[in-house]
Amino acid sequence: xxxxxxxxxxxxxxxxxxxxxxxxxxxxxxxxxxxxxxxxxxxxxxxxxxxxxxxxxxxxxxxxxxxxxxxxxxxxxxxxxxxxxxxxxxxxxxxxxxxxxxxxxxxxxxxxxxxxxxxxxxxxxxxxxxxxxxxxxxxxxxxxxxxxxxxxxxxxxxxxxxxxxxxxxxxxxxxxxxxxxxxxxxxxxxxxxxxxxxxxxxxxxxxxxxxxxxxxxxxxxxxxxxxxxx
Amino acid sequence: xxxxxxxxxxxxxxxxxxxxxxxxxxxxxxxxxxxxxxxxxxxxxxxxxxxxxxxxxxxxxxxxxxxxxxxxxxxxxxxxxxxxxxxxxxxxxxxxxxxxxxxxxxxxxxxxxxxxxxxxxxxxxxxxxxxxxxxxxxxxxxxxxxxxxxxxxxxxxxxxxxxxxxxxxxxxxxxxxxxxxxxxxxxxxxxxxxxxxxxxxxxx
Numbered sequence: 056x057x058x059x060x061x062x063x064x065x066x067x068x069x070x071x072x073x074x075x076x077x078x079x080x081x082x083x084x085x086x087x088x089x090x091x092x093x094x095x096x097x098x099x100x101x102x103x104x105x106x107x108x109x110x111x112x113x114x115x116x117x118x119x120x121x122x123x124x125x126x127x128x129x130x131x132x133x134x135x136x137x138x139x140x141x142x143x144x145x146x147x148x149x150x151x152x153x154x155x156x157x158x159x160x161x162x163x164x165x166x167x168x169x170x171x172x173x174x175x176x177x178x179x180x181x182x183x184x185x186x187x188x189x190x191x192x193x194x195x196x197x198x199x200x201x202x203x204x205x206x207x208x209x210x211x212x213x214x215x216x217x218x219x220x221x222x223x224x225x226x227x228x229x230x231x232x233x234x235x236x237x238x239x240x241x242x243x244x245x246x247x248x249x250x251x252x253x254x255x256x257x258x259x260x261x262x263x264x265x266x267x268x269x270x271x272x273x274x275x276x277x278x279x280x281x282x283x284x285x
Numbered sequence: 286x287x288x289x290x291x292x293x294x295x296x297x298x299x300x301x302x303x304x305x306x307x308x309x310x311x312x313x314x315x316x317x318x319x320x321x322x323x324x325x326x327x328x329x330x331x332x333x334x335x336x337x338x339x340x341x342x343x344x345x346x347x348x349x350x351x352x353x354x355x356x357x358x359x360x361x362x363x364x365x366x367x368x369x370x371x372x373x374x375x376x377x378x379x380x381x382x383x384x385x386x387x388x389x390x391x392x393x394x395x396x397x398x399x400x401x402x403x404x405x406x407x408x409x410x411x412x413x414x415x416x417x418x419x420x421x422x423x424x425x426x427x428x429x430x431x432x433x434x435x436x437x438x439x440x441x442x443x444x445x446x447x448x449x450x451x452x453x454x455x456x457x458x459x460x461x462x463x464x465x466x467x468x469x470x471x472x473x474x475x476x477x478x479x480x481x482x483x484x485x486x487x488x489x
Contacts, residue, residue, distance in 0.1 A: 094310055269468075
């Protein structure tokens with residue numbers, strides 16, 4: 056009798072209970088998808104040359120993650136274990152095609168810049184990793200929150216890396232509607248008689264790795280429980 | 286000679302990790318010891334060596350514009366290339382599921398060591414990347430496509446074994462505590478990437 060009462064209580068758990076709030080806040084820091092879980096690195100390296108690309112990419116990942124997590128969570132008792140990867144990939148691929156078509160229709164210039172990498176959201180392991188690790192074993196509500204939390208954790212790292220790379224690499228951030236927002240005064244540049252020059256190395260992929268490494272360094276020196284033993 | 290050139294290019298000049306940064310997730314997570322790195326590396330060589338030629342056949346006989354003429358000459362205007370993403374990923378996912386079952390059955394120790402990362406080979410960008418590069422570069426024969434797949438697989442294997450060896454050694458060095466593990470791996474990979482950039486432009 057008592058166990059039954061407990062189970063009923065469990066199902067009526069409010070959406071924003073303490074446990075569920077943790078699903079939202081944990082991925083931002085303690086279990087960040089990029090710096091702690093090590094998922095979704097490829098796109099973090101490839102599209103962080105410009106801030107607006109990083110933002111659009113993050114929004115696309117947010118949409119695909121919410122859709123994928125909720126759909127897989129709804130189907131979790133019906134997907135045979137042996138073929139789950141194919142089922143998940145088909146769901147993700149369908150959502151990515153929707154994102155791709157929407158970007159092509161409403162943001163054609165950014166879609167052109169991102170072209171390959173919107174397709175590569177299919178192989179972004181953060182989405183597959185959350186489907187495997189969370190959505191397959193949890194109800195749609197918590198899965199929805201888990202998707203938002205992880206997509207946000209992914210987004211802030213992406214935007215942070217992009218801001219560093221774009222400022223040091225190009226001296227200015229180009230934002231839609233505002234043009235180039237300059238961070239380095241143009242009189243500092245050698246061409247204008249100053250001593251400063253853009254560091255083009257930051258545009259190249261290897262520096263993305265180093266910037267992510269430094270972000271991990273800063274994060275772990277502030278949050279010491281994340282430090283690894285070896 | 287053509288085959289040799291494609292093979293060497295896939296390993297050094299167009300290395301999946303250092304030139305295109307594909308497949309980074311499993312590269313970073315499974316490179317703690319050389320033994321598991323070698324295992325995952327071989328799995329990637331195997332999967333790339335199988336999926337690239339299968340996707341090549343799919344591209345040649347189903348997806349390309351005019352590829353369906355072998356059924357009927359009137360199909361010569363049909364272009365199914367918009368389906369290539371979903372077809373490639375379906376082929377890759379089924380092959381990976383097959384490999385997972387085989388490894389689970391015949392090498393349980395390896396299966397235990399690779400854990401969640403064996404299913405994640407399906408979303409290893411280097412596998413889909415291999416298929417997309419094959420499509421983009423339009424290799425004339427299936428032999429060249431296969432050699433390209435094997436070559437990029439070996440390049441990926443080389444990268445993960447190299448970083449795993451460095452990580453085994455660096456355990457005994459005085460790395461600043463917050464940089465230990467993942468942080469220093471990122472920075473070392475960045476430095477290795479800069480070194481591998483010097484291979485770019487080499488013609489064999």
